[in-house]
Amino acid sequence: MEELKYLKLLSKQFPNIPAVSTEIINLKAILNLPKSTEHFLTDLHGEHEAFQYMLKTASGVIEYKINNIFDKELNEVEKRDLATLIFYPEEKMEKIENKNIDGLTEEWYKDSLDKIIKLCKEVSSIYTRSKVRKALPEEFAYIIEELLHLRDDDENKKDYHEQITSTIIEIGQAKNFIKSLSELIQTFAVDKLHIIGDIYDRGPNPHKIMDVLKNHHNVDIQWGNHDILWMGAGLGHKPLIATAIRIALRYGNLEMIEEGYGINMRPLARLAMENYKGDICDVFCPKLLDKELEEKELRISTQMQKAIAIIQFKLEGSLIKRRAEFNMNEALYLEKIDYDKGILYLNDNEIELTDKNFPTIDPDDPYQLSPQEEEVINQLSESFKNNDKLQEDIRFLFNNGSMYKKYNGNLLFHGCVPLNEDDDFACVDVGGRRAKGKELLDFFQDIIRKSYSDTNGDEDQRDWLWYLWRGEYSPLFGKDRMTTFLRYFTDEDDKSLYKENKNPYYKARENEFTCKKILSEFGVDPEKGHIINGHTPVEEKRGESPIKGNGRLLVIDGGISAAYQKKTGIAGYTLAYTHSELRLISHEPFISKEEALTKRSHDTVSSIRIMKFDGQQKIADTDNGAKLQDDVKYLNKLLEAYEKGIIKEKYK
Ligand SMILES: O=P(O)(O)OC[C@H]1O[C@](O)(COP(=O)(O)O)[C@@H](O)[C@@H]1O
Ligand SMILES: [Mn+2]
Known part of the structure; x- marks a missing residue:
């Protein structure tokens, strides 16, 4: 009965035997064409x-x-x-x-x-x-x-x-x-x-890449951690905005922010000059790849990077406290510092900081933004949210991207499927339940989509985008921690302090067995399919x-x-x-x-x-081919229904 209803619907599009026949011939010819590249x-x-x-x-x-x-x-x-x-x-x-x-x-x-x-x-x-x-x-x-x-x-x-x-x-x-x-x-x-994944950060022109992608005839995107960072920033998530700007300054790409997106950085420059005047802060010097900056420009840019880094660490600290389930207390550095001595107390170690100048930090309330910092990040947040070009770019990423994609027998994702030490799928507490493998990636995908469609801008949902940027079980990040703060402020001989440990996935993927297990988990043929990372x-x-x-x-x-x-x-x-x-x-x-x-x-x-x-x-061997074959099946049934008079043909 259901089927008859469907065939009747189909008959509106193909009202008589010649019309159905033409379509069947057409689709069968397409199925025989070579698969495109x-x-x-x-x-x-x-x-x-x-x-x-x-x-x-x-x-x-x-x-x-x-x-x-x-x-x-x-x-x-x-x-x-x-x-x-x-x-x-x-x-x-x-x-x-x-x-x-x-x-x-x-x-x-x-x-x-x-x-x-x-x-x-x-x-x-x-x-x-x-x-x-x-x-x-x-x-x-x-x-x-x-x-x-x-x-x-x-x-x-x-x-x-x-x-x-x-x-x-x-x-x-x-x-x-x-x-x-x-x-x-x-x-x-x-x-x-x-x-x-990872269209953004480090290089100078992600905004131009986005323009090319938006005009492309047929593209899909599997989000990378750097894309999520910008998607969250575009939604006005302040810790992500601070991070995006910090990275742009780190790689000497201020032009991309100021000219590519037309975001005004003068308030941050003013804050940097007023608070970090005379501060040498060499580690904040931009990694210049192919251009030279004038001395003064270089100094301001260095101070701006430090200023925004401090804002980032403060905002992240507050976020970590607000979201206990993210399990990231280890990264609460600012409260583990003796500001008079310039010493960081970390896991029973006393680590002398290489830079002890924190003019905007109140030791009694280290995550509190100064009024000027607050004003700057609020203004940046408004600029990000109201920026037409950025909004267009992130809309494209939200609409055309996903956590993973199954396509023509392959499984595509940017980072990893989090595993535990036993190489089983890691079971993670998310949103009040436990999820692993495909379910975990689906959870994240869902929350990303909601964070965009929910126009009320639920901050809690958007925090998950930050988690995906740098959380331990983020399939996009795939490392246990991000040591940015330690790399800026400490210089131990023992570089283990900076070490970011990769998820067990990265060792396990050397094994055919694990790869096949992951392919099966996502419903891809483990004997023929490939994971593409x-x-x-x-x-x-x-x-x-x-x-x-x-x-x-x-x-x-x-x-x-x-x-x-x-x-x-x-x-x-x-x-x-x-x-x-x-x-x-x-x-x-x-x-x-x-x-x-x-x-x-x-x-x-x-x-x-x-x-x-x-x-x-052939096209018949592809995902699209499978859909077309299904169409042919129903068109044949419609043809039969016309021939048997079950459905009446119509001619104009
Ligand atoms: O080299 P930088 O700019 O300090 O960035 C290092 C950070 O980037 C990351 O490698 C993440 O970026 P990728 O996704 O490009 O690897 C972090 O693990 C690390 O903390
Ligand atoms: Mn990446």
Whole structure:
């Protein structure tokens, strides 16, 4: 009965036998198309240019195609020229124009258009006509569609094709065409983009990465700890705002806050100058990566970092006291200090502080903000909450992100599934109950969504975002503690004070057994699926492998973040999942767009094949394919109902 009701509903969309039949034929054809490419990136950490490059090149997929199609026809330099024209069409054309006396000749345009059209045909060939049509730029949709559907061997249409390209050149539209077609190639080369977390912090341009993601045709995000930090900050959570600003100052990225988001930092600068005047506080000096600051600017920025760090520690202290269930008393440092002597009493140890200047701390009430600190953080909180760009960015993160994702037989998450010392799922007290494994991640996901949708701004809910940033059982953080305070204020020979211990997950994931257990817990086939992780830079230099658990788990954070490249020795891994293989790609550090444009040889990416499929993976083998197959099943039933007269056909 239920089924009949459903079929009747379906008959509104497909009112007669020809309509149902057309749809069945259409869906069956789609199921037979090759699976489109998925591209996995992680830990972008504000490195907008490197990210753009990986995206534009589809981690080597485009160069790979150029190699295949133009194998004999073009030499290495010509192939690279074609590749860079597709990656950076405007800049590349400008370069050639400036170099050649004749500028861009008609012959050059013709030749380039021909090659680009050929490549575009190839990358779009795995999609249905209707999907291709939807991706076309409005202004040239009709012409591009014509060009893409002309067959190379159709002699009759050869003149027609040539006529189109020469007219494009004649009417001065060749540049625009090359640009549009290049963008199309980039769009078609990768159908689905997965970002396994950490878009924010350390690098200079997370706000620009967000703009790219917001415009992407098909992206999902698995939240990282640094994203949660900004999502909470955007909701006005003060300890998270203080942390986000502190990290921006630490990495010399004030510009991102002031210009990228247009947040006024003058009140904090004033507070810093008034309270920390003459304070040397070297440890608060920004880690400058590629720019130099003037002496005065450097001093102010250093003092600002200290000022906001103290605000952060005070706010965190109050939060830890308010939320006993977070179990973080260990981090209540400010009340364990003898301010006259400058000594920290920690677990029976007396530790001399390296910096004893705490002008805004009242030893009797160390977590109390001074009136000026209070004013500054309130003003910052209002600026964050009322900032249109930031609100747009975090809305996108809340709406398009999740704690984990199951996609085409793989399990994607940023950090870990917390385990205990016995390598079992850690059982954690959360929100008045105990949860572990998938249930724990679902709990967090739920609370994150509520923290956004609950417009009354329940502070208790938002504290969980802070917990996810740095709590012991946070699947996004995956360490037992965060030792920021100790790293700023102590300098013991014994660096164990600073040690942040990773959750047992990070050892256990070396075992195939644990990986399979986790895959099963999340309902993913343990024999075929993979866990795909970010978060911990793979130290290739020290011989660490990104492939763990006998191939069941892949860590693709090799450090796109410039700040981590010394440690890793490379510039990150990405993963491409095509219809024929799963391929892990290791990248050399990205220097600059300029260098990418002038390089004469092809990209120095090396790749490891994780899995090669027998034959070709079809759409029928994907999650979407399963849904389509289900649709076909019901359409067949509808067809039968029409044939048997159970449901009456309608014709207009
Ligand atoms: O190097 P910094 O800026 O002090 O940051 C270190 C902090 O970042 C973290 O590594 C977290 O960031 P990641 O997710 O990028 O690892 C903390 O564990 C650590 O306390
Ligand atoms: Mn992380």
